[in-house]
Amino acid sequence: MKFKYLIILLLFMCFKVTASNTPIWGKTGHRVVGVIADDYLKASTKRKLKKLLHNESLALVSTFADEIKSDKRYDQYKTWHYINMPLDGSYETSEKNPSGDLVTGIAFCKSKILNDQVSDDDKAFYLKLLIHLIGDLHQPFHIGLKEDRGGNDFYVQWQSRDSNMHRVWDSQMIDSYGMSFSEFANNVDHLSKEEIKAIKMGSELDWIAETHLLTKTVYASAEKAENLRNSYSYKYLGIARKQLQKAGIRLATLLNDIL
Numbered sequence: 001m002k003f004k005y006l007i008i009l010l011l012f013m014c015f016k017v018t019a020s021n022t023p024i025w026g027k028t029g030h031r032v033v034g035v036i037a038d039d040y041l042k043a044s045t046k047r048k049l050k051k052l053l054h055n056e057s058l059a060l061v062s063t064f065a066d067e068i069k070s071d072k073r074y075d076q077y078k079t080w081h082y083i084n085m086p087l088d089g090s091y092e093t094s095e096k097n098p099s100g101d102l103v104t105g106i107a108f109c110k111s112k113i114l115n116d117q118v119s120d121d122d123k124a125f126y127l128k129l130l131i132h133l134i135g136d137l138h139q140p141f142h143i144g145l146k147e148d149r150g151g152n153d154f155y156v157q158w159q160s161r162d163s164n165m166h167r168v169w170d171s172q173m174i175d176s177y178g179m180s181f182s183e184f185a186n187n188v189d190h191l192s193k194e195e196i197k198a199i200k201m202g203s204e205l206d207w208i209a210e211t212h213l214l215t216k217t218v219y220a221s222a223e224k225a226e227n228l229r230n231s232y233s234y235k236y237l238g239i240a241r242k243q244l245q246k247a248g249i250r251l252a253t254l255l256n257d258i259l
Contacts, residue, residue, distance in 0.1 A: 026171025027063050029244055031181035033135040034058030036188060036248025040196075041255060048259040052124045058131055058251075059181065065132035077129065080105025081136050083208065084146035087216045091208055102142065106133050106204055113258055131251060137207055138247035140215040141166040151219075157227040165222060173233050173240060188245045199246050200253045207250060214239065 037058050041049070053061055065081070068074040076099070083101045085094035091103060100108075109130035113123050136142045144150030144166070151166035158172045179187070191199070202210075221236060222228060 026174060027066075028171065028174050028181045028184065029139070029240075030062035030066075030132060030135045031059040032184045032244045033138075033247045033251060034060075034062040034131065035182060035185035036245055037131075037252040037255070040249055040252030045252075045256050045259045049127075049255065052120060052127055054124075061128045062131050062135060064128040076100075077105065080129070080133060082142040082144070082150050084144065084150065085212070087145065087212075087219060090212075091205060102133060102137055103204060103208065106130060106137070109133065110254075110258055130254075134251040134254060135244075135247050137204065138211055138243040138250075139169060140211055140218045140243075141169050143208060143212045143215050144219070154219075154222075155224060156222055157225070159229060160227055163228075165218070168228060168232075169218060169240065173237055176233060177237060184241070184244070185248075188248075189242065191245075196249060199249045207246075211243070214243070 034057065038046075049058070065077065069078060079097050079099040079101055081102065083091060083094075083103065084097065085091060109126040112118050112126040113130065118126075141151035148154045149166075151169070152164050154165040156163055156165055156168065158168050159176070163172060174184070177184075217239075218236070222232070
C-alpha cells in the first residue's frame with residue numbers, strides 16, 4: 001500500500017514540474033489574438049488563408065505550435081517560442097540561442113511562406129507556427145531571463161495555489177477573469193486610426209524591444225513566493241489585454257504583407 005502511494009506522489013510531482021515548464025500564452029490568449037487579427041485582414045488575405053488552412057480559423061490553428069510539442073519529431077521548434085536576454089539588454093547585443101529563437105523562427109516561417117517552391121501543405125505548417133509565434137512575441141515572459149527560464153522558475157502563488165510568474169501571465173490571470181476567447185476579443189479597447197497605425201509600425205525586432213520594456217515591469221511586479229490575488233489581476237490584466245490586442249493587429253499586418 002505504501003508503494004502505491006509513493007507511485008501516486010511521484011506521478012503528481014512529475015505532473016507539477018511539467019505544468020510549471022509550459023512556455024506558452026494560454027489557449028485563450030492565442031485564440032484571442034487570432035480573432036482580433038481576423039478583423040484587420042484584407043479580403044484577399046482571407047481568401048488565401050482560407051485555401052491554405054482548409055477553412056480553419058486563425059483562432060483554431062493558433063495553438064498548433066504548442067500541440068505539436070508532445071511529438072518529438074518537432075523538438076527543433078521548441079526554442080522558437082521565446083528569447084532569453086538580460087533585462088537591461090537588447091536582442092541585438094544579447095547572447096543568441098544556437099538552436100534558434102523567436103526572431104529566427106519567425107524569419108524562417110516567413111521565408112517558407114514566401115517561397116513559391118514550397119508546397120501548400122508545408123506553407124500551411126509554417127503559417128500555423130507563425131500565427132502562434134507572433135502571439136508569443138507579445139507575452140512579456142517569452143522575452144525573459146535565461147536564469148529562471150522566462151519566469152518558469154520565478155515561483156509564486158496564484159490564489160493560494162503554487163504557480164510561477166510565467167504561468168500567471170500565460171493563462172491564470174486571463175482565465176480567472178471568466179471570459180471565453182471570443183468574449184475577450186469582442187471587448188477590446190477602442191482604438192483610433194492613429195493608434196492602430198502606430199501599433200502596425202515597425203518590425204518584429206521593434207515589437208520585441210517594446211515587449212521587453214514590459215518584461216522589466218512584470219519582473220518587478222511580484223516578489224518570490226508572493227501570493228497573488230485579485231488585486232494583482234486588477235492592476236495587470238489590462239496590460240495583458242493590450243498585448244493581445246497589439247498581437248492581433250500586428251499578426252494581421254504581417255499576414256497582409258506576406259500573403
